[in-house]
Amino acid sequence: MTFTEHLYEKLQPIWRKNHAHPFVKEMGDGTLDQDKFRFYMIQDYIYLIDYSKLFAIGAVKATNLEDMGKFAELLNSTMNEEMALHRQYAERFGISNEELENAEASPVTLAYTHYMLYSAQNGTLAELLAALLPCMWSYWEIGKELNEVPGACDHELYGEWIKMYSSEEFGELAQWCIELMDKAAEGKSEEELQKLEEIFLNTTRYEYMFWDMAYNREMWPTDE
Ligand SMILES: Cc1ncc(C[n+]2csc(CCO)c2C)c(N)n1
Numbered sequence: 039m040t041f042t043e044h045l046y047e048k049l050q051p052i053w054r055k056n057h058a059h060p061f062v063k064e065m066g067d068g069t070l071d072q073d074k075f076r077f078y079m080i081q082d083y084i085y086l087i088d089y090s091k092l093f094a095i096g097a098v099k100a101t102n103l104e105d106m107g108k109f110a111e112l113l114n115s116t117m118n119e120e121m122a123l124h125r126q127y128a129e130r131f132g133i134s135n136e137e138l139e140n141a142e143a144s145p146v147t148l149a150y151t152h153y154m155l156y157s158a159q160n161g162t163l164a165e166l167l168a169a170l171l172p173c174m175w176s177y178w179e180i181g182k183e184l185n186e187v188p189g190a191c192d193h194e195l196y197g198e199w200i201k202m203y204s205s206e207e208f209g210e211l212a213q214w215c216i217e218l219m220d221k222a223a224e225g226k227s228e229e230e231l232q233k234l235e236e237i238f239l240n241t242t243r244y245e246y247m248f249w250d251m252a253y254n255r256e257m258w259p260t261d262e
Contacts, residue, residue, distance in 0.1 A: 040220045061249040083138045093113040093116065150248060165237055175215070176245050181205075
């Protein structure tokens with residue numbers, strides 16, 4: 039069994055909870071409240087900015103030119119293509135560029151992105167990959183599952199999201215990340231593998247918390 043197969047099997051209970059979360063379910067059946075999705079889009083935009091930095095750190099920590107080039111490509115495509123798509127998509131929900139640029143991170147967004155950046159900056163390449171993999175992998179799994187719901191990918195608001203994350207292109211990206219995680223875990227001590235598992239578990243938990251935060255439009259408890 040590969041390291042990622044082991045992680046996947048062990049963390050199935052949380053992954054099932056992610057798939058069963060009302061935000062995900064309602065996106066699939068098209069009943070999700072637009073204001074919840076609007077909140078999600080804004081927080082996800084902030085998330086993507088910090089996520090892009092993980093790719094930049096990945097390029098620094100890569101051990102060969104091929105992986106370094108791939109991280110550089112991902113940094114470019116996320117910053118210069120995916121974020122532009124996000125801005126266009128957000129416009130359909132009445133979210134202006136200005137609102138996106140000035141948005142403040144919610145407590146969960148801040149905790150999640152800072153945890154990933156801390157792991158990436160202070161850890162090995164394997165630790166960086168353990169931090170970023172649940173994001174890629176779980177979105178691919180969710181995208182594929184929602185794509186199976188009849189009519190879901192044609193929904194006028196949420197269809198595009200489902201198409202993007204269930205696409206073959208995105209699947210290849212997730213697969214690349216899974217393979218790189220397995221390569222990076224090869225030959226690591228039991229103690230190091232435990233550390234990787236802990237990071238993967240925590241970012242998997244944060245994925246759940248991100249859905250929950252968006253569903254409840256959870257901001258700071260004080261208005262100041
Ligand atoms: C909270 C949250 N988790 C995961 C993703 C998915 N995601 C973010 S960056 C990236 C890869 C580069 O395009 C992917 C798949 C998201 N958008 N928001």
